[in-house]
Each structure stands twice: as structure tokens, then as C-alpha cells.
Amino acid sequence: MKRMIAATGAALIALATPAIAEQPTVVIMQSLTGPAAFMGAGVSEGMEMAFAEANEKAEFGAGKSVRVLVEDDASDRTQALTLITRHANAPEVRMILGPTSGAVAIAGAELGNRLELPIVTLTNNLDIPAAGPWGFISTQPPQQMMSYLADFAADTRKVERCSTVSIKEIEVYVALRAAFEDLVRDKGVAVVSSESVSSSDIDFSTLATKIAGQDIDCLFISAMAAQGGNIVRQLREAGLGDEVQIFGMNTFSSPEFTQTGGGATEGVYMLSDWVPGGFNDFSVAFARNFEAHAGRAPDNWAALGYTIGRVAIEAIKAAGPESGRAAIRDALSATRDVASVIGSGSYSYVDDRSPVSGSNVVQIRNGVAVLYTE
Structure with missing residues (x-):
């Protein structure tokens, strides 16, 4: 998937309608550089693809779309907190999908609670949802x-x-x-x-x-x-x-x-999380579409990012794209059985925002990860 990254590290993803000042905006803030980039770069691509598809299909309503802004937290605490503070001051920003690294996520979620901005981290540390209603984890505890x-x-x-x-x-x-x-x-x-x-x-x-x-x-x-x-x-x-x-x-x-x-x-x-090639019609279609956009097969992180993107999209749709941050936060918390390309094929938040998605065991065979079979 082609991406336009400016010198500042930010990117506006092309949408079906021109961006306006108050257009609902989601910030994808992942580690595009730094130690966690091996996860963050793919996660960001998957999220971008999910929102691009949703806008193209007018999932948010006729004539409506969600603007997506891509940022690089660089696996760095200071950079992540600076970005969160900046975007929290922009009223059109409805949520931040990130940061990537577990070492940065707790501080990011704590700041999100203070600024009352949904922060959907990639980690699985239960201290994040326990610390306040604005922090979410994306992977199973x-x-x-x-x-x-x-x-x-x-x-x-x-x-x-x-x-x-x-x-x-x-x-x-x-x-x-x-x-x-x-x-x-x-x-x-x-x-x-x-x-x-x-x-x-x-x-x-x-x-x-x-x-x-x-x-x-x-x-x-x-x-x-x-x-x-x-x-x-x-x-x-x-x-x-x-x-x-x-x-x-x-x-x-x-x-x-x-x-x-x-x-x-x-x-x-x-x-x-991902079964290479997919395991049902939805995940197989994702694999095919991702490869058509990116020129390569999706990995675990692209699939995870796509799923988290779909969870965010469904929350925005449930609350309404024009809704404020609190409504979208509540819709995220109520996530149940969102169609997923990872794990068991279904993604939910349960027990105070603890994600349930299932998992798979793969094995390296001939240098490639494949689903384990006896």
C-alpha cells in the first residue's frame, strides 16, 4: 500500500472526500522506526488499509469519511507523549491507535486518561485498562x-x-x-x-x-x-x-x-495471530487485497493492525462519526464479535476491556512459518 510520509513523520491518507478542519480524524501512531518497528510498520499498514477500505465503501455513511493521520512514535516515550499531547488538543481527533511498544504504552495510556482521549495501545498489559477508562490494549493478556x-x-x-x-x-x-x-x-x-x-x-x-x-x-x-x-x-x-x-x-x-x-x-x-494465507473467506480476501496493495503477503502484524483498524471502525460507526471522544470510547468498550482476520476470526472486549481474539500455533518449516499440523 503506497503511503505518503512527510518530513515530519506524518502522513495524510487519501480519502474519498477532501479533509476539512472538523472532519473526524483517527491518528495511527505506531513505531515506524526504532526497536519496535518490526511490529509497528506492519500494524500501521494494516490499519491504513482497513480505513481506506471503509472510506471507499462509505461505511461511515453517504458522503462521510474519516481522516487518517499516520505518525511515527519511533519506539520513544518522549516522542509518543509529545504526539499524544499535540493531537489531544485537536478536537477533530477521536482516538489514537498506538503506541506500539509495551515500554511506551503505559505512559501513553496514562496521558490519554488525563487528556480524555482514547488510546488504543498494541500491548497486552492489564495495568492500562485498570488505570482508567480511556486506555485500551489490543492483544490478549x-x-x-x-x-x-x-x-x-x-x-x-x-x-x-x-x-x-x-x-x-x-x-x-x-x-x-x-x-x-x-x-x-x-x-x-x-x-x-x-x-x-x-x-x-x-x-x-x-x-x-x-x-x-x-x-x-x-x-x-x-x-x-x-x-x-x-x-x-x-x-x-x-x-x-x-x-x-x-x-x-x-x-x-x-x-x-x-x-x-x-x-x-x-x-x-x-x-x-495470523495464519499465513488466511483461514476463512474474510481473512483470505484480506490476504489477497493486502498483497495487491503492498506487493507482498501480509505478516502477523499487518493482520493484527487490520483487525484493530476494523475494531476502531466498528466503534466509530456504532457511536456515529460525528460523536465525541466519550461516545467512541464507550463504543470501543462495548466491542463484541467484530469479524477478524486473526485468531479465531472474532474479536471482543470483555471483563473491563480485556481483548479476546484467539490464537494459533505456527512452526518454522523450510524457513517459513506455517500453521502447525500433526
């Missing part, structure tokens, strides 16, 4: 998300002894690791060790030697895509045998995982 992978590891792959590795300074990665450990323990799996790394680490030789020497048949890694691939590669180089099954979170669905890890990533299992 750690216990719910990890239940799919823990069940798969213990019940399907029959693992018995696991070690885990996670980034230590980003809360969401720690929470996902802790959730996986708790869930597999409940199924009788022993957790041999819990290891931590910094998000800036690149040399894992000491860690790799330690884990390669352990009596385990399972390893769970909670890290960003490129770093996760690097960890897997160094572990295999240190002698971690093929009998040790490796499991990862949905960040590994990004191409950077296999690009960095190379052949060492073969056979790795991971959560994925």
Missing part, C-alpha cells in the same frame, strides 16, 4: 495468550522439563515468561531455570553454554524477533540438541526472526 502455547507444549508436544529466557527490562516480556512458567507448571512440567537478558544484548555465548548443558526438552523465549533469532542461533551453535523443542511468542512471527536466526530457527514453534 499474558495468561490468556500463553494458555494456547502452554497447552500446546504440554499436551500436544508432551514436554517435561523447560527452561525460559526473557528480556528483563520490558515488563510485558517478563509477564509473558511468568505466565508460560505458571501454566506449564500447572500441567506438571518442571521449570528448570529462568534466564534474563537485556534488550540490547547481542552476545549470548555464556547463556547458550549454560542452557545447552541442561537436562531439558523445552525452551521458551520471550524476546523481540531479531534478538530471539540471534538467541536461537547461538544456542544451537553451543550444542543445544534438536531434542530440545523451542517455543516463542508472536513476536517471532516477524521475518526478522528467521532472517537473524537462519537455519537454527527451523522447527521452532510460536504463537501467531
Whole structure:
């Protein structure tokens, strides 16, 4: 999908009608640069596509459209907060879809509560909805998300002894690791060790030697895509045998995982919101349309972004495009069974704005992530 990014980092997406000062506006604020860009760039593309389609189909009513403004939070707290403050002062802005990084999301949502602007973050930290009515999360909370992978590891792959590795300074990665450990323990799996790394680490030789020497048949890694691939590669180089099954979170669905890890990533299992190619008529159509616009197949993040975009669109339609922020916030909170191209095919907010969307397990086979089959 072609995008016009100005030097300021902002873009106006072409719409069916010319933009006017008070035209309802949605800001897509994702990490187009910085450490979280491996997620944010695709998410932004998916969101843009969702709104472009909705405007083209006149979903907001005859002669009506929603203006979309794209911003780059650069995975940076200060930049994200500056952008939120700026757009909160523009009355036509109805909501912000972002920020991307969990490290930035809490501060962004706190500011949204103070400024009374809906902030739909990409993360899954339940502290965000708990802190106030204007903050939303887009991905399933750690216990719910990890239940799919823990069940798969213990019940399907029959693992018995696991070690885990996670980034230590980003809360969401720690929470996902802790959730996986708790869930597999409940199924009788022993957790041999819990290891931590910094998000800036690149040399894992000491860690790799330690884990390669352990009596385990399972390893769970909670890290960003490129770093996760690097960890897997160094572990295999240190002698971690093929009998040790490796499991990862949905960040590994990004191409950077296999690009960095190379052949060492073969056979790795991971959560994925998206089933490559789609799993029903709606998701197959999305895959076809995205590829026609972007010139490449959608990845996990584009599919997630498209789904979040559709959730926002349905909330705006339910409240009415001319409605204020509070009405759209309430409509978002009431989201139920929105058609989705991820997970189970349906997206809802339940239990005080906790998303439920389902998940899938994919495996790297011949260098490509495919839906796991026995």
C-alpha cells in the first residue's frame, strides 16, 4: 500500500472526500522506526488499509469519511507523549491507535486518561485498562495468550522439563515468561531455570553454554524477533540438541526472526495471530487485497493492525462519526464479535476491556512459518 510520509513523520491518507478542519480524524501512531518497528510498520499498514477500505465503501455513511493521520512514535516515550499531547488538543481527533511498544504504552495510556482521549495501545498489559477508562490494549493478556502455547507444549508436544529466557527490562516480556512458567507448571512440567537478558544484548555465548548443558526438552523465549533469532542461533551453535523443542511468542512471527536466526530457527514453534494465507473467506480476501496493495503477503502484524483498524471502525460507526471522544470510547468498550482476520476470526472486549481474539500455533518449516499440523 503506497503511503505518503512527510518530513515530519506524518502522513495524510487519501480519502474519498477532501479533509476539512472538523472532519473526524483517527491518528495511527505506531513505531515506524526504532526497536519496535518490526511490529509497528506492519500494524500501521494494516490499519491504513482497513480505513481506506471503509472510506471507499462509505461505511461511515453517504458522503462521510474519516481522516487518517499516520505518525511515527519511533519506539520513544518522549516522542509518543509529545504526539499524544499535540493531537489531544485537536478536537477533530477521536482516538489514537498506538503506541506500539509495551515500554511506551503505559505512559501513553496514562496521558490519554488525563487528556480524555482514547488510546488504543498494541500491548497486552492489564495495568492500562485498570488505570482508567480511556486506555485500551489490543492483544490478549499474558495468561490468556500463553494458555494456547502452554497447552500446546504440554499436551500436544508432551514436554517435561523447560527452561525460559526473557528480556528483563520490558515488563510485558517478563509477564509473558511468568505466565508460560505458571501454566506449564500447572500441567506438571518442571521449570528448570529462568534466564534474563537485556534488550540490547547481542552476545549470548555464556547463556547458550549454560542452557545447552541442561537436562531439558523445552525452551521458551520471550524476546523481540531479531534478538530471539540471534538467541536461537547461538544456542544451537553451543550444542543445544534438536531434542530440545523451542517455543516463542508472536513476536517471532516477524521475518526478522528467521532472517537473524537462519537455519537454527527451523522447527521452532510460536504463537501467531495470523495464519499465513488466511483461514476463512474474510481473512483470505484480506490476504489477497493486502498483497495487491503492498506487493507482498501480509505478516502477523499487518493482520493484527487490520483487525484493530476494523475494531476502531466498528466503534466509530456504532457511536456515529460525528460523536465525541466519550461516545467512541464507550463504543470501543462495548466491542463484541467484530469479524477478524486473526485468531479465531472474532474479536471482543470483555471483563473491563480485556481483548479476546484467539490464537494459533505456527512452526518454522523450510524457513517459513506455517500453521502447525500433526
